[in-house]
Amino acid sequence: MKFSVQREALLRPLTIVAGAVERRQTMPILSNMLFKLEGQKLLITGTDLEVELTAQLAVENDTQTKGAVTIPARKIVDICKSLPDDSEIKFTADDNKVVVQSGRSRFSLASLPAADFPSVQRDKSSFSVTVPQKEFGELIHKTAFSMAQQDVRYYLNGMLWELTEQNLRAVATDGHRLAIADVHLTKPSSQAQQQIIVPRKGVLELARLLTDDDESATIDLEFSANHIRAAAGDLVFVSKLVDGKFPDYKRVLPKGGDKKVLADRQDLKAALSRTAILSNEKFRGVRFMLESGTVGVQANNPEQEEASEEISVDYQGDSLEMGFNVSYLIDVLGVLSADSISITLSDSNSSALVQDGDPGNNAMYVVMPMRL
Secondary structure, three states, rough: OOOEEEHHHHHHHHHHHHHOOOOOOHHHHHHHEEEEEEEEEEEEEEOOEEEEEEEEEOOOOOOOEEEEEEEEHHHHHHHHOOOOOOEEEEEOOOEEEEEEOOOOOOEEEEEEHHHOOOOOOOOOEEEEEEEEEEHHHHHHHHHHHHHHOOOOOOHHOEEEEEEEOOOOEEEEEEEOEEEEEEOOOOOOOOOOEEEEEHHHHHHHHHHHHHOOOOOOOOOEEEEEOEEEEEEEOOOEEEEOOOOOOOOOOOHHOOOOOOOEEEEHHHHHHHHHHHHHHHHHOOOEEEEEEEEEEEEEEEOOOOOEEEEEEEEEEEEEOEEEEEEEEEHHHHHHHHOOOEEEEEEEEOOOOOEEEEEHHHHOOOEEEOOOOOOO
């Protein structure tokens, strides 16, 4: 099995597929990627048995042979990255060795049998939707930071996707904050409302496939009882779904908030970032003091150090004082894009609802208060 390929053509798909490969594996074969040659076409696959990524690219294959071989994932990525730009890479494979050559460089890598390489077993697709890649990427960007990490409530270690006839909604929460965003479907879905939970790693790997260079690029999403499949250009992603029930997020959306604050996003973010320097490193609490026309932010720590800021806002109403985890507020302000943001509050024990200041926004965030 012999073929050659330009470094630039190989590097991006190789790096994306390597994302599915875990550094620590229970099975040695899972540390490898499968290279499958079919004429002038090369398929590269990586998996951890939960998530599988496959990339397709054109190569030069004079012999028109077919074949398959596994190559250590991290090593081949590092080799390709280290080679000069515009270099041609030649691969030669036999039973248990793969030789990689470029210019005067030569690498001989150990290989494992391609027949032993596992794949994620998919069930039959039940429905599919198409969404613009750029908007889908923004959907993930606006919500992924709120996903839990290693929570015992395993269904929170992922993202809820709720599909209606016209929209795909993403919801993520770690129990302290909640992020919701919507994207409009390219074609209306014929399905009744569906809910699935995509695991955290699947969401993050899926985001890496997307490109925002081409405004017209779309991604096809296929759903089945236990899996999701996504196809974007020459890349195919498959992931198992989280088996569990996501909490009813609509119940925690604050209702009846009578205090609406309009603030400059950058000013508020900068004030919070400065105040956070002297907040308690463990709890990250800041005091949020609302008065007519101003918001004061105050933090202190066990060393008796204190920081305070005050910024002008558009607010007329009663004064209010409450505590927040400053990191959660900064995260939300970091993914919003409008110049102004709105914060809706009701009392010191109720959550804050944060949104873009413009009426056409398609995302909302709930941040729980904290006792200081």
